[in-house]
Amino acid sequence: MLDRQNQIELAKAAAKASLNPSVAYSFGNEKMNAAALDAAFVKELNELGKNPHDYERNKQTIFELMEVSLS
Numbered sequence: 001m002l003d004r005q006n007q008i009e010l011a012k013a014a015a016k017a018s019l020n021p022s023v024a025y026s027f028g029n030e031k032m033n034a035a036a037l038d039a040a041f042v043k044e045l046n047e048l049g050k051n052p053h054d055y056e057r058n059k060q061t062i063f064e065l066m067e068v069s070l071s
Contacts, residue, residue, distance in 0.1 A: 001047045001048070004061070006028070007061070007065055008065065008068055009027065010027060010037070010040060010041050010044060011041060011066075011068040012068060012069070013025055013026075013027045013032075013037050014034075014037045014040070014041040014069055015068070015070065015071070017034035018038065020034075021033070021034035021035070022034075025037055027040070041065075041069065044065075045062055045065065048061060048062050048065075049062055
């Protein structure tokens with residue numbers, strides 16, 4: 001699981017990539033296409049809420065990341 005700053009950067013990168021999916025984007029040291037960024041973001045959200053206990057503990061973070069990805 002990524003640290004908080006990288007989660008935010010991933011959310012922003014996934015949002016930006018969704019606007020122009022034909023371009024390759026950088027995240028960390030990797031070049032990714034829009035589909036890969038989206039999959040990585042979804043995977044990160046799933047990690048934060050993988051069971052009811054984790055969801056309750058991390059729901060504020062989950063919603064904050066979703067908000068960042070929509071802005």
